[in-house]
Structure formats: C-alpha cells, structure tokens
Amino acid sequence: MKTRILSACIMLPLLALVFLGGKVLLVACFVIGLMGVGEFYRGFEALGVKPCRWIGYLSALALAGVGLFHGSYPDRVMEYQLYFVWFFAVVLASLLYLFSIEKRQPADAAATITGAFYVVFFSYHVVLVDQSAAPVLVWLIFLSAFGTDIMAYFTGVAIGKHKLCPKISPKKTIEGSIGGILGSVILCGLFGWFFAEEYFVHCLVVGGLGGVISQLGDLTASIFKRKMGIKDYGNLIPGHGGILDRFDSVLFTAPMVYYYIVFVLGFGAGYPV
C-alpha cells in the first residue's frame, strides 16, 4: 500500500516529462533504459552470468542518439538503416565479448543481448510513439500501465479470490486481473474523451490491449526476479524497488501502442511515422 502511494509520487514528475515530450522525454527514456539495463544485468549476475554492462549502456546511448536527430536525416529509410545497424552492432559486440574465452560463457553474450533488446529497445518505443504521427497517444503507454497496476491492486484486495498464476506471482487474482483491464480501459477511455477525441474508440481498444499486455510485462519481470532469486530489481528508493520494478509494464505497453499506431491507425504507410 505504502509502496503504491510512494510509486504514485515518483510518477507525478513523470507526467511533466510526458507532457513536455520531444527531447525531454527522449532523455528521460534514455535514463530509464540506462538504469534499467544495469538493474537487469545485476539480476543476471545473481545467477552467475556476467553480461557486459558497457554494451548495454552504449546501446542505450546509441539508440537515444539516433532518436535525437530524428527529422534531420535525409529520409526515413536512412533513419531505419541506423536502427538496423544498432541491432547488428549490439549482437556483434556481445559476440566479440566472448573472445576473452577463458573468462566468458555463451550465456554472458546471450544475457547482454537480451538486456539491450528487452530493456533498452522496448522502452525506446516511448520515443517512437512520441515521434509518430499520433504523439498524443504516448499518454496511453503510461495510463494503461499504471491504470492496470493500480486497479488490479484495489480490485484484488477488495474481491480477489481465485489465484491467477500462483507459481509466478502468488498474490495476484483473476478478479484483480479483470479489474486491472477495466481500469486501463476506463483511464484510456477518459483520456480519449477529454484529450484525444479523434482517437476515442482507439483509446478504448488500446486500453483493453494495454490492460492485458501490461500484466504480461509485470509477470515477465516477476519471472525474471523469481528465477534470479531477487525480490526487487533495484533499490532506487530504499525498500521500494528499482527503475525496472516501476517500469516493467511500460516495457510492454510502449511497443503495443507503437505498433497499434503503425499497423492499425495505418500511419506506417506514409511519412512521417
């Protein structure tokens, strides 16, 4: 309970960052990716795996760099080529990291790659949405993630009876999960009604999808932490977890909103997305 109120307090300044958007939001995403990938690698270290932190950090910096110059490339294809080379470079660097053959194991490279893609690339979709043709929908990333989390919690406490997936997260209930989805739909719907009228129906749909996928994001983080034998990813506010504990759902809702814009709203067919 106390955690949730405190989390909410951390999230308030975030609203300002989302409102400002553009380069401010990009830098915020960079910081979250940077800290998040460090936390994720630390979790792997608890398993005896040794990912290369520098590759993770530099991958966050490089991705932010491509995003920073959005709009100043000769064309969109060139920008996408830079993203392509990013994927190649992350994998290549992680493989070359194994050349100190006596100190490394294949899992070290695999964990390095996984952290860069799961934490840095996934969270970067916040920037992609902000740079898309429907930047206002960036709010849905956070509204669906936090709406689900908060409503799932209160519904679960109030009427939760049937366990959702006791092996992954023993306290979660089916009732809470449904409440979370409803919370996301309501919050995203209200947002659409008041601030993005032309997307109102889409906001409801994204709210529903976000309610499901943000719980998958939350559970994915729970699985990793359980397997790594850690309670929280980090210790940003002592006793209340790290960056990844706060943003585990956002890692999943951000790509969902982005690909919804591209493939459902159909902006992918034309410049600029």
Next chain:
Amino acid sequence: MKTRILSACIMLPLLALVFLGGKVLLVACFVIGLMGVGEFYRGFEALGVKPCRWIGYLSALALAGVGLFHGSYPDRVMEYQLYFVWFFAVVLASLLYLFSIEKRQPADAAATITGAFYVVFFSYHVVLVDQSAAPVLVWLIFLSAFGTDIMAYFTGVAIGKHKLCPKISPKKTIEGSIGGILGSVILCGLFGWFFAEEYFVHCLVVGGLGGVISQLGDLTASIFKRKMGIKDYGNLIPGHGGILDRFDSVLFTAPMVYYYIVFVLGFGAGYPV
C-alpha cells in the same frame, strides 16, 4: 584437406543460387537460417539450456516472408516497420516462453533471442544486399568468406609459425590469417575487375574488411563450439560438419557488405536500398 575439397563441392551449387538471386536466393537463405538456428540451439542444449526451436524457425519464416514481398509494400518505411515488429516479436515471444516457469530458465529465453538474431537476422543480410541498389556485390559476401578461409588454410599450412589465438583455435596462425586477408582482397578485387568495374576500389576495400571480419565470424563459431563441448554444429555431410560450420563466416560478411553499401556507398540516403 578432404573436408575443404568436399566443402568446395557443396559450395558449387551455391554459386548458381547467388547467380540467380532474387527469390531463389531468398529461399536458400531461409533454408540456411532455418537449419542454422536449429543447429545453434542444439549446441545450447548440450549446455543444458533449452531454447525454443519454434520461435527460431518461425522467426526465419517471418523474415523470409517480409523479404518475399519486397517491392510490393506501399513504401519502404512500411517494410522497415515490419522488420521492426519482427525484432519486437522475437524478443516478446522468447520472454513469454518463460511463462512455463517450472520448466524454463532465463538463459532459455536469452539463447532463443541470440540464435534468432545471430543466425537468422545476420544471414538475412544476404537478402538485404541482393535487394539493395548494388545487388552485384552479393558475390563479395561469399568470395570474401570463402577466399579468406581457403587462403588462410593454405598459407597457414605452407608458412604458418606463430599462433594466432591458441585458446580459441589452436591450429590457426598469424601467417595464415594474413594470407586469408590477402586471399579475400585478391578474390574480391578480381571479381570487381571483371564483373563490377564501377565498384572496383570498393571491392578491394570490402575484400580487406571481409578478410578480417570473416575470421572473426569463424572464431566466434569456434568459441561457441568449444564452450558447448561440440566439435561441429551439425552433421549434414557425415564427418564434415553442419550448415553453421560452413556459413559461420558468411554470418559476419553479409552484414558487413550490407552496411558498407548503405553507409559508404551512400545508397541508404535514397530509395531504393
């Protein structure tokens, strides 16, 4: 020695596939990616890691699918969005694979992701080069890889004295390595001279880069095999290794040639690349 002559015999039909290009080459790359990722995952299984084969196979199919319809999308940005969603879906599917929490470990997801990117995505750059504005340079991918391999072998046998990296690959020598680079430069140069005159100087440069990077590709495969405790990735021709043993260098030279075309030849700035 016998292996190398036999390998050469396997490579001869490949020449026809490269010559035909287009959809024929795409299907050949798909088959190599499919078989290669299966072999790579089998190597991880020798370490007790259980990657999800289906994700690897489907990722190869999906990537080939995007390539198959190249040119029929409304525009290039839409095509790149499909590649983007491929990157996202591979990682997401590998994470969701962990939801059978009692049977899976984080390394299973990490290995799944690594195989899809290292084998499927890297080898797919053959198709990207073939679909670029300089498709004739697709030959350099194979000429540099096999030129390096063959010349490094003969130079090493003839005058090899100083070990290159005994811990990774005990038989390789510095003399052989230099011979390999020269072999790649000569072969790529000859190709440029006779078949791609307008790119002659670029062929020499790509030959030199390819001579280095194809050896890194070879050594990367050696590291994995050594760590996995296997001699060869597969057993395609009994006693002479699998697909990945034959194409380990190509996995590295293909992206190199592609990004050379995009960023050095500068075709990335304009449609169509």
